[in-house]
Amino acid sequence: MYVYGPVPSRRLGRSLGVSPIPPKTCSYTCVYCQLGRTTDLQIKRESYFPKEDILADIISSAPEGKTDYVTFVGDGEPTLNKDLGWLIQHTRDRLHLPVAVITNGSLLSRKDVREDLGMADVIIPTLDAGNEMTFRAVNRPHRNISFDSMLRGQIDFRREYSGQVWIEVMLVKGLNDTEEELQSIKHAIDMIEPDRVYVLTPIRPPAESWVKPSDPQTILRAQEIFGGAVSVTELETGQFGLTEFTNARQAIMEIGSRHPLRSEQATEIELMFSESGVVRQMIENKELVNFKYNGVDYLLPEHFARGR
Numbered sequence: 001m002y003v004y005g006p007v008p009s010r011r012l013g014r015s016l017g018v019s020p021i022p023p024k025t026c027s028y029t030c031v032y033c034q035l036g037r038t039t040d041l042q043i044k045r046e047s048y049f050p051k052e053d054i055l056a057d058i059i060s061s062a063p064e065g066k067t068d069y070v071t072f073v074g075d076g077e078p079t080l081n082k083d084l085g086w087l088i089q090h091t092r093d094r095l096h097l098p099v100a101v102i103t104n105g106s107l108l109s110r111k112d113v114r115e116d117l118g119m120a121d122v123i124i125p126t127l128d129a130g131n132e133m134t135f136r137a138v139n140r141p142h143r144n145i146s147f148d149s150m151l152r153g154q155i156d157f158r159r160e161y162s163g164q165v166w167i168e169v170m171l172v173k174g175l176n177d178t179e180e181e182l183q184s185i186k187h188a189i190d191m192i193e194p195d196r197v198y199v200l201t202p203i204r205p206p207a208e209s210w211v212k213p214s215d216p217q218t219i220l221r222a223q224e225i226f227g228g229a230v231s232v233t234e235l236e237t238g239q240f241g242l243t244e245f246t247n248a249r250q251a252i253m254e255i256g257s258r259h260p261l262r263s264e265q266a267t268e269i270e271l272m273f274s275e276s277g278v279v280r281q282m283i284e285n286k287e288l289v290n291f292k293y294n295g296v297d298y299l300l301p302e303h304f305a306r307g308r
């Protein structure tokens with residue numbers, strides 16, 4: 001199954017998520033990644049799955065009138081799928097819905113990737129650093145990706161692309177949120193000239209247990225330095241689309257493997273399927289593990305919690 005949701009997104013409303021990538025396949029292994037550590041760190045673009053199957057799944061999963069965006073996001077980096085341009089184009093043609101791509105932006109130095117993303121309506125690239133050293137500390141990229149090539153790619157894409165570019169900056173306490181680091185990120189943002197900037201901080205369980213969210217006053221300072229950036233530091237609210245699932249257990253495992261579920265969200269899913277007691281049973285069977293992060297209780301699938 002390649003499609004999940006619609007899920008409530010803090011920027012995209014009700015977003016139908018599409019993952020065209022095998023789990024944890026990425027060109028980065030960010031310290032804050034909510035998917036855990038990358039297991040396949042790579043930069044080679046591949047056709048991972050039959051593109052017609054992904055498209056069929058997108059078309060059959062989009063509930064009419066209930067989706068604001070189809071979002072290619074992936075259980076890793078979506079631009080590693082070399083069929084991405086074809087998928088974006090056919091999704092737009094068939095569904096007449098706006099398409100967004102959430103990408104780490106590392107492959108935008110490649111012309112084929114820029115051409116593929118050029119077909120989407122909104123591109124949301126990551127920019128967590130303004131220099132090589134911090135880039136390596138936060139994003140831990142593949143050895144063949146340098147800060148300069150990543151930044152050059154984002155600048156070139158912005159110049160060629162007429163759609164919306166919304167940069168996301170994830171601030172990690174003590175790593176990229178000092179005054180000096182924020183000024184350095186601002187310098188890089190100015191070179192790209194995006195339409196919007198969002199400031200985030202890890203609010204869901206990260207890959208590395210030592211990662212902590214930035215303080216509220218630091219986030220305010222970042223918003224100010226970045227010229228009125230929007231803060232997206234609240235936990236999302238709203239219900240998950242569950243039509244493609246046949247029971248609560250399946251829904252909790254599939255959604256929870258991509259999007260860490262707070263305890264109350266798992267219980268809501270249980271209630272929506274009228275399957276009282278399923279969550280408790282899954283905890284007893286050790287399919288779900290209790291995990292506390294930043295004062296919030298999560299229930300993570302056991303394989304997803306391992307190593308954190």
Ligand code: SF4
Pocket residue numbers: 026027028029030032033034035038075076077104
């Ligand atoms: S946060 Fe995104 S870019 Fe970073 S490792 Fe996870 S999937 Fe890759």
